[in-house]
Amino acid sequence: MKRQIITFATLIAVVMGVGFSGCTKLTDFEDTNVNPYASTIPVTQNLLTGALRWLPATVNSDVGAIYAQHIGEVQYTDASRFLGINFAYDDFYRGPLLNLQKIIDFNSNPETAPTVVGGGSNANQLAVARILKAYFFFHITNRWGDVPYSEALQQSDNLTPKFDRQQDIYTDLFKELKEAVDQFDSGAPVEGDIFLNGNPDRWKKFANSLRLIMALRLSKADPATGKVEFMDAKSDGVIMTDAESFRYQHLAETANQNAWYARYLTRFDFAISEPFLDYLKSVNDPRIPALADKPTDGNANYVGMKFGLANTTGIGNNSISYIGSGLREQDSPELIISAAHVLFTLAEGEARGWNAAGTPDQVAAAQYYVEGIRESMKQFGTYDATSFAAYIAQPEVAYTPADAIRKISYQRWIALYLNGYEAWMEWRRTGFPILDPGPSPLSIDGEIPRRQAYTTLERDLNLGNYNAVLQSQGPDEVNTRIWIDKP
Structure with missing residues (x-):
């Protein structure tokens, strides 16, 4: 420093x-x-x-994405076992x-x-x-x-x-x-x-969207302050559509290339994790083809990497699903703040009663939640009106007030794919998704880290x-x- x-x-x-x-x-x-x-x-x-x-x-x-269990290590699993x-x-x-x-x-x-x-x-x-x-x-x-x-x-x-x-x-x-x-x-x-x-207007929305996310981060530590800042940021104007999402555009040149592209140039150390993929499969998530590639061994199914193994001997590199190739091209953009993240933040705020009335507005929360899913599908290029309607009608996905925070959290986990540190922070704050440290963790208490x-x-x-x-x-x-x- x-x-x-x-x-x-x-x-x-x-x-x-x-x-x-x-x-x-x-x-x-x-x-x-x-x-x-x-x-x-x-x-x-x-x-x-x-x-x-x-x-x-x-x-x-990669460490953040491992903490959030978006990905798992294929060969050297020290980070997946929280050795660092x-x-x-x-x-x-x-x-x-x-x-x-x-x-x-x-x-x-x-x-x-x-x-x-x-x-x-x-x-x-x-x-x-x-x-x-x-x-x-x-x-x-x-x-x-x-x-x-x-x-x-x-x-x-x-x-x-x-x-x-x-x-x-x-x-x-x-x-x-x-x-x-x-x-x-x-x-x-x-x-x-x-x-x-x-563009000053874009910078203002970036600041307000960041402040909204920051405000919800206080839901455990200082909800009174969080609510005030949340409402203020919302009224000042935040992003609401994927077209407004804040992307960093990489270039097809070594000096400005996507880091995931660089990681995959000579090695295939990271694959979509089994816990993450299993949840996506459980809800027939149409985003799977964008988030992962099928194994190259001819398997027609997506296969996640078991998380936190001490020994990966016997798991062939061609038998598991790597990060979606569209997310790791040399010039693939990276999301800094997405509209989906903002919409799920708005949904949770309304579910918590962070509004002028001071009581949960489940109608508004449900609307933001559904729009968050829609914009997340758009961000990954998988939106289709028919599949979207079928997806949100599933019991596990459909918004329910009694289970609002959990469902919002799981969808936010998906939307934040590869933005691991933010997904990890949201897991620490809400306790969702439910994550297991794996069979052989090396952390001091055998649990997923709470800080670095x-x-x-x-x-x-x-x-x-x-x-x-x-x-x-x-x-x-x-x-x-x-x-x-x-x-």
């Missing part, structure tokens, strides 16, 4: 500073080794592009978050603000950077819990940041998203936006604050429940 971010230029300055100490005036060297052809004006559009290229990393993790404990978040801090903080700093400083308007109006750059920064911190805190936030990204000004409470992080993220939406002006749109092409442990660099380089967070949040173990996951 930022305490590890020492740029090459900073290192040179530190080393050369020793030599400079004997000089009478440092300014004697002010023109030495200066490239007369290099621009001194920050290029914020490049910083934005660099940050945006990190968006897929929040949704395409410590996961690093350093790259998020020194990559996209630092880029976004620089955009914020350049556009906020009266001295530099006029020099960076080539990247769009100052207000629009600030709004986009704040929304993206909130999105990345939302992802980080959902995985680790309490993390450096208020003192993060200060680089050499603070090498040992404190860990902020997740509750405080959520509070500030809500504020940041609301203020950012209001910050857009009629000036020049942002440049370097490879995600939403600088901090990078070991925190213990090595930030020990005082690391010890403090253990006192406030609990042991740095995968079975420690973070604030939004408290029972």
Whole structure:
């Protein structure tokens, strides 16, 4: 993270500073080794592009998809048995978050603000950077819990940041998203936006949709606050159709290709998991052909990978169903926030009574639920009116108030296929779908992890604050429940 971010230029300055100490005036060297052809004006559009290229990393993790049991490992099953404990978040801090903080700093400083308007109006750059920064911190805190936030990204000004409470992080993220939406002006749109092409209306809906999902995330920890934020985000406007879904478009080139494509280039380590596929089969789900490929051994049936096996000897690579090939082309897009996810969020909110009346509106919940299924089928390219009508008429699928949260959760699990960390977070919050850790888990308590442990660099380089967070949040173990996951 930022305490590890020492740029090459900073290192040179530190080393050369020793030599400079004997000089009478440092300014004697002010023109030495200066490239007369290099621009001194920050290029914020490049910083934005660099940050945006990190968006897929929040949704395409194989570990996240394993935790959610969307997929299972075919050969080396350590991750499926939850062997991994410590996961690093350093790259998020020194990559996209630092880029976004620089955009914020350049556009906020009266001295530099006029020099960076080539990247769009100052207000629009600030709004986009704040929304993206909130999105990345939302992802980080959902995985680790309490993390450096208020003192993060200060680089050499603070090498040992404190860990902020997740509750405080959520509070500030809500504020940041609301203020950012209001910050857009009629000036020049942002440049370097490879995600939403600088469209302020799209960015506003992205922020509101994110805030809606964040609000429901408080259903256990702080439902009163969650309800207020939920209703506010909904009234401000969220996405409702798959055409509005927020997709990151990959390119048919190595530098910008889909991560699943890269994983399958030389190895076939991941297949659709048996628990996930079994549920899809149980409801005759028409999305199966998009989510999985049939085995190549001639079997006419889809076959899921048994989850969490200690030994996969005897399971032929050609005898199981791999991730649907349409989802892992080199230029296949990846969903960052889908309309289906938003619609299932709206459905659950109405089922919980998160509305002006303060009582469950089962009619509205059912409508959002059905539309969520429809838009999910559209997102996977499998929608057909006839098969859709038959699907939602099945007893296991048809909306019923008494079983609303479970049914919504299972459909959300399907819609979030391969967006494993979000599906895992929803499982932690709701308890659905019902997942089994498998026959031979290696986690500390034999259960599916509830969080990820901090990078070991925190213990090595930030020990005082690391010890403090253990006192406030609990042991740095995968079975420690973070604030939004408290029972």
